[in-house]
Amino acid sequence: MRTIQAYLEAAKERRENGESGFSLxxxxxxxxxxxxxxxxxxPxxxxxxxxxxxxxxxxxxxNMASQAVANLANPDSAGAHGVPASKDGIAYTVAPASPTITNVCVTAAKDGKTASKGPGCA
Known part of the structure; x- marks a missing residue:
């Protein structure tokens, strides 16, 4: 309690003497x-x-699953799914080996993070 009183007295004295600023x-x-x-x-x-x-x-x-389904539904190049192996640092895999619009599953992976999307994903 004495420490608080001493601090308050010192602060009051500083104000009376015109000193400004912050104490340590x-x-x-x-x-x-x-x-x-x-x-x-x-964190x-x-x-x-x-x-x-x-x-x-x-x-x-x-997005790649949508692209695969669209390319399978309207093939431009003999039924290719149109999903690249990688793009913008993200690796893509398509399952199964011969996908259709009802069973295609695209998996994306980057820096240990993965996601699988599409109508054929479990």
Missing amino acids: VELIVVVVILGILAAVAI IFIGIQDQAEQSAVDAAAA
Whole structure:
């Protein structure tokens, strides 16, 4: 209790003498609060980034599955599914070996994240 009284008296004396600025204690408190906020926020931001990467792979797989079904329904080159092996750093695989519009399944993979989309996916 005496420490708080001494602090308040010192703060009052500073104001009376016209001194302005922050005390060392006030600055340390602010730094500690900022450190706690950073410690809480960094894991949250990392989790958001992982979710965004997974969503990108999900969307890429869905887009390629749509492209495969469209190419199988209206073949331009003798029934080819039209899905590239990779694009924009994402690797694609198509199953089965001879897909049809009802059983095609496209799997996309990037940096350990995978997603499978299409009517033939389980």
